[in-house]
Amino acid sequence: MLFTAHEIKETVDMFLRHKLDIRAITLGVSLLDCAAATGSATRDRIREKLLRVAGPLVAVGRAIETEYGVPIINKRVSVTPIALVAASARETDLAPYATMLDYVARELGVDFVGGFSALVQKGYADADRRLIESIPEALSSTERVCASVNLASTASGINMDAVRQMGVIVREAAERTATRDGIACAKLVVFCNAPEDNPFMAGAFHGPGESESALNVGVSGPGVIKAALESFRGAGFDEVADAIKKTAFKITRMGQLVGSEAARRLGVPFGILDLSLAPTPEVGDSVARIIEELGIEAAGTHGSTAALALLTDMVKKGGVMASTHVGGLSGAFIPVSEDEGMVAAVRSGALTLDKLEAMTCVCSVGLDMVAIPGDVSESTISAIIADEMAIGMVNGKTTAVRIIPVPGKKAGDWAEFGGLLGGAPVLPVHPFSSDAFIARGGRIPAPIHSFRN
Amino acid sequence: MGNDKVGIIANVSAFFAERSINIEDISQTVLSGNFVMMMMVDLADSTKPLATVKDELTELGESMGVAISLMHERVFSAMHRI
Structure with missing residues (x-):
């Protein structure tokens, strides 16, 4: 036998018992060549290009699943931030782009298209402002479109005007989808240091520095790490760290294999592999349960940050050697509603x-899929965002906020988003005001250690 | 993988023979209480498409109370060989 029984059983167990899968293959497509003099002409070009370039994506994904015996849960498309593409036509309402992208997503059979986005970390271009204003309508009138806004970066600081505006936009998006617990906000994420090659939704977009098209892959596998650690109860952290690295290496090798094969069949370059451990609401697919396996009684108690720091870093160290190009978010996600633990x-x-x-501060993204009471003020939402942007800016890492002020619900109520988005108890926020802080506007300057030239 | 019983190898071998799928290697063992049987097969001359073979193999496994999965050799190479 080419492989030992132990090796074969280990791999098969990963898929059958511990829910290992490829979470997403995301085809990034540049739309920079679609900008035209009018909005309808631009949208026609985008529709034609996406249907052509991404046409085979779902079929290729399915063929690889069958042939390799590896589940690929989501097939997705990310595009150039729409604010860049829509700028030349100078329309005021950009929601029709979302309608068009929703149509394209259905035609392609992908679950999401990401890239209804704007990059405003240093300031707004006119189209950025119009795109952001269009977000509530865009997300409440479509199912498969995701929006993101980069509000801050280590190099540029924090655009506090945009932070203030996003508090308003998040509330409005929630209220427009009040009957579905504000689900529009589950498709909206704001970033500091947004990666341009992220395969995960809701934050995926195909950055302006990317190639014409590229296939990016997100692997999963919290259940596999948890299972590996079960053999190390009571062991020292040196051994634990090693166990996580080895497992992350194996998972990543599998992702690299599937990703490069998918890219080859689609005739596009392999972009990056995102090493993130991405949980789902299913039992046995939880990052919180890994933290608990490390000896924490319940995720969130003292020691959780250190446990997560260890986990994130070892996943990176194990994974980085297993892939030609690592990128995206890479680490461990800690969404609330999407993680049973x-x-x-x-x-x-x-x-x-x-x-x-x-x-x-030590995970790979930020406040993710957090439900808060629907009556939380816009300025408090902005302040929560500002805190998260500051963490990302100062620490030179990606941070994000995907927060849902659930209309009509109070702390302790249950909010249900459905499917992979799951559901979560509504978390209380501090009752004190941040109004005057958020009202200031302007830009928080970049930190001193950003000047590396 | 599953509980050992009489006829598993015979049934799986017959299944492959009926579909012109050549068995290149075979081994079995008991790992942590589980019966584990591994076969390396060549599907190049299979009379049925891969997706059909997989579905039928799942059914065959269920009828014997074991789980049978068919995966590409490259997945194991990627994970266990550098």
Whole structure:
């Protein structure tokens, strides 16, 4: 036998028992050549290009699943930030782009198209402002379109005008989808240091520095890491760190194999592999349960940040050697509603919004899929965003906020988003005002250590 | 993988023979209480498409109370060989 029984069983167990899968293959497509003099002409070009370039994506994904025996959960498309493409036509309402992208997503059979986006970390271009204003309508009238806005970066600082505006936009998007617990906000993420090659939604877009097209891959596997650690109960951190690295290496090798094969069949370059451990609401697919396996009674209690720091870093160290190009977010996601263990931790009172914020200093993204009361003020939402942007800016890492002020619901109520988005208890926020802070506007300057030239 | 019983190898071998799928290697063992049987097969001359073979193999496994999965050799190479 080419492989030992132990090796074969280990691999098969990863897929059958521990829910290992490729979470997403995301085809990034540049739309820079679609900009035309009118909006309708631009949208016609985009529609034609996406249907042509991404046409085979779902079929290729399915063929690889069958042939390799590796599940590929989501097939997705990311595009150039629409604000860049829509700028030349100078329309005021950019929601029709979302309608068109929603149509394209259905035609292609992909679950999401990401890139209804603007990059405003240093300031707004006219089209950026119009795109952001169009977000509530765009997300409440479509199903498969994701929006993102980069509000800050280590190099540019934090655009506090945009932070203030996003508080308003998030509330409005929630209220427009009040009957579905504000689901529009589950498709909206704001970033600091947004990666241009992220395969994961809602934040995926194909950055202006990317090639014509590229296939990016997001692997999953929290269940596999958790299972590997079960053999190391009571062991020292040196051994634990090593176990995570080895497992991450194996998972990543599999992702690299599938990603490069998909890219080859699509005739596009392989972009990056995103090493993120991405949970789902299913039992056995939880990042919180890994933290608990490390010896924490409930995710969110003291020690959770250190546990997550270890996990994130070892996933990177194991994964980086297994892939030609690593990128995207890479680390561990800590969404609340999408992780059964995080939901349980909130319910038990172990996990609060403040502890989540602390954990975002060492996870790969930020405050993710957090439900808060629907009557939280716009300025408080902006202030939550500002805190998260500051963490990303100062630490030179990606941070993000995907927060849902659930209309009509109060702290402790249940918010349901459905499917992979899951559901979560509504978390309380501080009752004190940040109004005057958010009202200032302007830009928080970049930190001193950003000047590396 | 599953509980050992009489006829598993015979049934799986017959299944492959009926579809012109050549068995290149075979081994079995018991790992942590589980019966594990591994076959390396060449599907180049298979009389049925891969997707059909997979579905039928799943059914065959269920009828014997074991889980049978068919995966590409490259997945194992990627994970276990540098």
